[in-house]
Amino acid sequence: MKIVIINGSPNKNGYTNHVVDEVFKDFNHEIIKYFAYDLDVNTCIGCNYCFSHCNECIFDNKDQFRSLMNDVIECDLLVLASPLHFSSFSAKLLSVISRMQVYFPMKYEYKQTLPFKDKQALTIAVGGNDYPTMFDAIKAVDRIIYMHTNVNDIKRLLLKGSDKYNKDEFVRKYQLDIENIRKDIK
Ligand SMILES: Cc1cc2nc3c(=O)[nH]c(=O)nc-3n(C[C@H](O)[C@H](O)[C@H](O)COP(=O)(O)O)c2cc1C
Numbered sequence: 001m002k003i004v005i006i007n008g009s010p011n012k013n014g015y016t017n018h019v020v021d022e023v024f025k026d027f028n029h030e031i032i033k034y035f036a037y038d039l040d041v042n043t044c045i046g047c048n049y050c051f052s053h054c055n056e057c058i059f060d061n062k063d064q065f066r067s068l069m070n071d072v073i074e075c076d077l078l079v080l081a082s083p084l085h086f087s088s089f090s091a092k093l094l095s096v097i098s099r100m101q102v103y104f105p106m107k108y109e110y111k112q113t114l115p116f117k118d119k120q121a122l123t124i125a126v127g128g129n130d131y132p133t134m135f136d137a138i139k140a141v142d143r144i145i146y147m148h149t150n151v152n153d154i155k156r157l158l159l160k161g162s163d164k165y166n167k168d169e170f171v172r173k174y175q176l177d178i179e180n181i182r183k184d185i186k
Contacts (some may be wrong), residue, residue, distance in 0.1 A: 004075040005033040006068075008082035008093025009160060015126045019159065020081050022178050023124065027186075032071050036092045041065045054110040057102045065099045077120045078149060080142060083162075084127035088137040096140075097098035103148045116150035122185060123156045126170075128163035130139040134159075157181050 003024070012035060024031055036095035040061045043086070049058045060066060072078055080097075082089040106112050121144045125132050135158040146154055159174050171178065 001029045001076045002071075002074060003027070003029050003031045003077045003079065004054045004071045005031065005034060005081060006036055006081040006093065006096065007072075008036045008090040008096075009079070010090065010092070011035045014083065015162045015170060016019060016083050016124065018171055019126055019157070019178070020079070022171050023122075023157065023181055029129065029134055030082045032075075033066060036090065036096050037070065039064050039092075039096060041096045043095040044101045045111050046101075049174055050102040051105045051109060054112065055102060055106045055147050057097070057099065058097050065096070068096070069129065072149060074117055075119060076117065077122060077147075078151065079124065080145065082126075082138075084125055084129075084134060084138070087127075087134055089125075089141060090137040092175065094141075097145055100145060107148070114148070114150055119151055120153040120185065121146045121149075121151040123154070123158070125156075125158050126162050127158075127160045130160045140165075155181060155184055 005020060007017055007020060014152060040063050042063050047058055082093050085091060103114055107114055121136060125135060125138045138158065157177060162170050164172060
């Protein structure tokens with residue numbers, strides 16, 4: 001199984017990465033982890049070039065989006081991990097994700113098959129606070145992304161309240177949820 005993780009946290013040693021490492025600890029699979037804030041990927045500027053040029057983007061050969069997508073295309077499990085920022089994915093992760101717009105006209109205007117292998121997805125989101133609607137946007141946004149990437153099975157690990165704990169306490173608090181996710185995706 002090939003696993004691609006895109007971690008949207010600006011903090012490489014933050015809560016999100018701590019949870020990610022716990023979920024994939026000792027996994028006997030190929031794992032490729034990207035940090036969104038390290039990626040040289042332009043934001044979609046809504047120029048609609050992809051509507052007149054199927055599966056082409058004005059930023060092709062100018063940034064790292066396509067090489068990232070080459071891994072996403074052939075992976076069996078796509079993981080989007082992010083701290084909750086304004087009740088959504090982090091800005092940089094949203095920016096990277098925005099470029100997947102290129103697949104929208106490919107599928108709906110040009111009626112072409114998307115290049116993605118059928119896959120599972122896992123969303124990991126970590127929020128500092130605790131309020132009832134805090135993950136609503138995450139679920140709305142990830143559904144769209146996964147629709148664009150041939151995901152047929154969505155799992156989520158949505159963890160609240162990180163601001164009250166240190167990283168180790170936080171992971172211990174959610175150990176059971178983490179174990180259940182590990183069993184689900186193995
Ligand atoms: C710009 C910004 C916006 C945030 N917005 C929210 C929010 O809307 N809801 C929430 O519960 N926590 C919010 N937080 C808190 C983070 O989700 C929380 O501290 C998280 O554990 C940080 O993860 P990290 O260590 O991987 O960066 C925000 C933090 C930042 C920096």
